Amino acid sequence: MTHPVPTGILVGASVLVVFLGSLGMALVSGAAARVHFVSAVSLVTPVLMTAAVLCQGGLSQAGVKTILIAVVLIAQGPVVAHVLGRAIYAHERLPESEREKPA
């Protein structure tokens, strides 16, 4: 069950999304703006890569494992984006005097 053309298109699309996300993150200024690119890459690319693996080999061992990897990445993406945004906000807004000192 191999479909070379859809596999190539999906792999190319995922690499393109990763490249655009990386370049956007490098070009944009501000840490909070960079989190948007991280979210986009971590949500879109696993879906494309999983679809490519499923196109190539069907629901094989590799397909199931890739689905699991995509589920993990997609599930953790919004949580990590929220936590990163909160940390960046606190890091950039709080003065040094209000920061906790490590024990």
Add this chain to the structure above:
Amino acid sequence: MNLWLGADAALLLATWICAAVILRGRRLSDCLPALQMAGVILVLALVALSQAMARPSFLDLALALAVLSFPAALLFAHFVERWLR
């Protein structure tokens, strides 16, 4: 060249962009998103490498990295938020 091997090389090139952002970052908060992005890209690169080599067992490494990058991101964010500058 294998399609997956080419994709793997391109993904590793994108990781270098993230590394450049991390090295150029003035503050620690500038580097955090690039670090997280590099983790996601490396997981995908491992998936592509496993497909290129036709070894599904290599996907266990990608799965472990995907699972472990979550607490790593939470810990980094926690430390940046509370203590580091």
